[in-house]
Amino acid sequence: MSSTLPSTSRSLPIALIRAREGVMAPIREMLSETGITEQQWRVLRVLSEHGLLDTTTLAERSSLLFPSLTRIAASMRDKGLITQTRDEIDRRRQLIEITAAGQKIIDDRTSQSIQIVDDIKTKLGTDNYETLLDLLGLLDLNSND
Amino acid sequence: MSSTLPSTSRSLPIALIRAREGVMAPIREMLSETGITEQQWRVLRVLSEHGLLDTTTLAERSSLLFPSLTRIAASMRDKGLITQTRDEIDRRRQLIEITAAGQKIIDDRTSQSIQIVDDIKTKLGTDNYETLLDLLGLLDLNSND
DNA sequence: ATCATTTCCTTAACATGTTAAGTATTGTAA
DNA sequence: TTACAATACTTAACATGTTAAGGAAATGAT
Numbered sequence A, B: 001m002s003s004t005l006p007s008t009s010r011s012l013p014i015a016l017i018r019a020r021e022g023v024m025a026p027i028r029e030m031l032s033e034t035g036i037t038e039q040q041w042r043v044l045r046v047l048s049e050h051g052l053l054d055t056t057t058l059a060e061r062s063s064l065l066f067p068s069l070t071r072i073a074a075s076m077r078d079k080g081l082i083t084q085t086r087d088e089i090d091r092r093r094q095l096i097e098i099t100a101a102g103q104k105i106i107d108d109r110t111s112q113s114i115q116i117v118d119d120i121k122t123k124l125g126t127d128n129y130e131t132l133l134d135l136l137g138l139l140d141l142n143s144n145d
Numbered sequence C: 001a002t003c004a005t006t007t008c009c010t011t012a013a014c015a016t017g018t019t020a021a022g023t024a025t026t027g028t029a030a
Numbered sequence D: 001t002t003a004c005a006a007t008a009c010t011t012a013a014c015a016t017g018t019t020a021a022g023g024a025a026a027t028g029a030t
Helices: A012-031 A038-050 A055-061 A066-078 A100-107 A110-124 A126-139 B012-031 B038-050 B055-061 B066-078 B100-107 B110-124 B126-139
Strands: A082-086 A094-098 B082-086 B094-098
Touching (some): A012 A110, A012 B012, A012 B038, A012 B126, A038 A055, A038 A066, A038 A094, A038 A100, A038 B012, A055 A094, A066 A082, A110 A126, A126 B012, A126 B126, B012 B110, B038 B055, B038 B066, B038 B094, B038 B100, B055 B066, B066 B082, B110 B126
Antiparallel strands (some): A082 A094
16 A cells, blocks of 8 residues: 555654644643542543443543553542442452542533533534544544444 | 533543554554564654754654653663764754664564554545544644644 | 853653553353 | 362553753853
8 A cells, every 4th residue: 555654744643642632731731730630530530421330441431551540549549539349249340439529520620621622623623523533433442443 | 612521432532542552552563572662663763764853853753752752762772772962063952863773673664564554544544544644633732723 | 251041951750551470259160 | 169260450560651840051131
């Protein structure tokens, strides 16, 4: 198909990193006053949306590797943002739930978050925004091609 | 524009992370035998394309933060993949260049890299691939909107 | 010339990414 | 029931991401 590598300025991995920087910059700014990281925000969002989850499912839905989530969950438990309990039926499993304090971090920033998403939609155009999500979905390993 | 946050399954930051996973998986597999990381590969690619570069320009073109590049460059120098020299005119600057050993790592894997890119183009379709790069470019902070 | 500012880079500290090895519990099959 | 395999995590070790502080050289204003 091609006979040469694309210029690094037209490289998909680099484009993905830079796009992520652009998207995350305002979110990070929003979170700077909370003392939580972008990853912890993602965990809170997933827990808020799905309720009680085991660690494996939480890792998958928040796109975090297991060892990262182990550390992040410990840190979030210490901050009182989540609770961890053992599944009494399958004692290997750990069940994680958001606390009121964790939910409040989300609730207090919902309108600001919506504004950030809307700014991106405006920048791209809504059609392009949806197209972009669809194309990115095609690259996802764990999707059904 | 919107009144609710998107579901986390339709979140742009998460979609970007997952797409990156999908794109990088075969590249990581390719690099596993070399002992260099995905970031070091990026540095080699940029240096190979642009020749001698100062650290600031190299960081920008390889999309690495300065402190990361400081560590990565030290490690790559120790491995003999790059050389670091001081700019004699502006002695604050450091000039970095790829070595023959570094270039060989690229040369030995060029066809395999092209194949990986082609696989992605095939998966998306070439038009979609170009569209995706263009849309991602719109999200880049440092681009001229 | 001198001092403050800016630029270019390094170091530090902590969080996460990544791979591999380890532990405890459950499932399975002889 | 016992031994082997699989599952659900945890820990370890090292690399990178991220923010803040620091150091050295150049620039600019006085």
